[in-house]
Amino acid sequence: MTGTARETLLEIDDLTVRLASGAARPVLDGVALRVARGESVGLVGESGSGKSVTSRAALGLLPAGATATGTVRVAGDDVLTMSAARLRELRRREVAMVFQDPRASINPVRRIGDFVTEGLRAGGTPARAARATAEELLEAVGITDPRRALRRFPHEFSGGMLQRVMIAGALAGGPRLLLADEPTTALDVTTQAEVIAILTRLQAERGTGLLFVTHDLDLAAAVCDRIYVMYAGRIVEEQTAEGLFARPRHPYTAGLLAATPRMGSGEPPRGVPGRPVSLAENPEGCAFAARCRLAAPECAAERPALRLVDGVSVACHRAEEPIHD
Amino acid sequence: MTAVHLERRALLRRLHGGDVMQTAALIVLALIVLVAVFAPWIAPHDPNGLDLSAALGGASGDHPLGTDESGRDVLSRLIYGARTGLLGPLVVVVVSTALGAAVGVAAAWCGGWVDALLSRAMDLVFALPGLLLAIVLVAVFGPGLTAPTVAMSIAYVPYVGRLVRNVAVQEATRPYVQSYRVQGWSGWTICLRHLVPNIAPLVLAQSAMNFGYALMDLAALSFLGFGVQPPGADWGAMINNGANALLQGAAMPALAPGAAIVVAVVAFGVVGEGVADRVAKREA
């Protein structure tokens, strides 16, 4: 794998998460994932692929009533088994998340300053120091007159500005690992680029590890060094952003790339045919086989494991063969 | 206030999510109605038959719930009490529902100053607690079932009226109503054929709730001596009457009608909630 020279921050191994209600397959099935210090890692997939569940697991947040096996280590400590007090400490100081919809994620009846400093205050930071930190952070995310902004309410901000507030709030505890769950999906196109720029700049400045969850492969490639592609609760491919665009190894990745409209290519985008596998179905073989143009009989019979092909991790029986698009 | 009112309606919701409670409540209501209708045939004694020698007798074979301080059979009075107990609320609900629906639909359909005027008027009535209105009317017209029933009929209009108005305003802006209008249907036709069937179940649910609350309020007025006058058998009046016996250790003359009121109110609440739930499910 690339980037292993640096200290590993987040190590997810064999993470399997089952929902309480009788779903036919686990939401996550044997997921393994690494994020190193200062590294930007993308996690890409369709909605329902389990990418959000994976990223939330790094905070010890599981869907209500779900059971998990495997390990989720942050700097060596297993998040899934640690004490409640240690978990709160971890959430305040080490791992923080930028959520998708700032409007829903920030309490509308409390002040901005309250939101930004909440984790710090819960950790025992004195009010004055917390406020000073918050002011610096709001300044850093490009909010004018941060002192006044601290006293204002969420509804007085636009969505883009509020997402900046959320980034400031996530950085308040000085985390080593930042999780971003579709951080720009709820925003206007014009503000998306600004928010991404702020996020990546601050991440680079602070040497924070970043797990960037998105359904947008192009965006992931622009932000990340390395990208994991998820399908139906499993990692199906992992390689560098350049490698992924140059030569996708999994037919699903190739399908995602072909589905993105591209300027100047002259070709219309093609969607991935069929529909994602629901939680109610648990196909015997490769979960993608039903939608795959290259599917062979073995694909429906046996589930492919992740294996290294030319330095790329891919879970496909036919990974050695070229994919013609 | 609408939120509170909705909450009143939402009372007992999850508890009675099961159809078991619904069925039980319906059976209870049916029993009460049957008892009220066939009171003369069911009651073991004359509800007003005095027998001072048997005053405050405990439960016996002849008097299953004992006798009150005038020696009247408590069970018989309870059975006859169901008549006034149901009649008053019935009038209140019918009148207030009819008035409320008319006012609500008119406000929603006409809009503008009519809506403003009717809504203000409903706010005003809402600001006058029903019980107080009833007490004032009793002061004017004297005690009896009439004044309290009239007062409650007025006081409950805003409950139905606001509900109907809000739902009707929502319905009226729905695309299907617009499209009928564009097709040249008359307002009345749309109103009768589409608005009313859509609103009716909600109003029904509200009315069932109101029935229970009206029963409570009217019984309270009888308890105060403003409603049914002695010697008439009425649950509220029985409690008033039995309060003295209570201190002499005879609890049944007051507790039996008290229990009857609670059971009836709960049953109406459950049924109203069931209807409301069904509406909510249909909408979802």
Add this chain to the structure above:
Amino acid sequence: MALFLVKRLAGMVATLVATSLAVFGSLYLAPGDPATFLMKGRPVTPETLAAIRAQYHLDDSFAVQYAKWIGNVLTGDFGRSVQFRQDVGGLVASRLPTTLWLVAYAALLILVVGLAVGALAALRRGAADRIVLIGTGMANATPAFVAAIGLISLFSVKLHWFPAFGNGSGFGGRISHLTLPAIALALTFAGLLARVTRSAMLEELAREHVEVARSRGVPGAAVVRRHVLRNSLGPISTVTGTIVAGLLVSTSIVETAFGLSGVGQLLVSSVTVKDFPVVQAVSLLVVFAFVAANLLVDLLQPLIDPRVKGAAR
């Protein structure tokens, strides 16, 4: 905000004027001649009748009578009680402490029990929730006078823990005399508040910002306090406003049931003997309290939810 305040105050005054007109008007229209009633059927000479009519301004037109009455009311003069031959203002004032004690006691019970029970049901689902739902459903369906006889029969007659009648004197006596009435008064409303609290908190618990707060390492108790309870205050304050108003009306029932000489009981006894000045004064007082409580709740809304800026209702 200032405009909002002015608008709300104007609405409050309009409501009071309309209800005072209604109250005064309905009593004005009452069948029977008040003057004859005043003499309680005693034979009177036309001269004394005329004197009484003059004393009570019964010969003026409705508008003049109303204007005189409302003018006096504004200066605190509610007229004279026919029943007690005493100034209504002083009469009501002498009865008010008992009623206010009762209402305050009941309000305390309602707030503490209602909030605690509602929060318990919302936070501990399952068995506790079901028990609370059944209990609050029954409580809400139990009118105050039924609760009163139940409490008297159990705690006064059987157990002798609390007195069944009377006002009591001194702080301790007052508390012990008002305990059962306060419970009877509180029962229905506590059930209602618990229901509202429960559903408001459940709604807030499901919100994303609550999970976000947890994801940031905020301890559970702080999440409940700062995000769930805080955000539930809107519906809770609204229902509290209507409860406060409802309490005042229900005191007439509870005070009658427990033989407390408060304002509610005064209203009931005045209605019975057609003591109209008292009925008018108490009715106006109740409506005033109702409107004032709702105005207060409306004014609180922008503080509770900053998104509401004066556009309440």
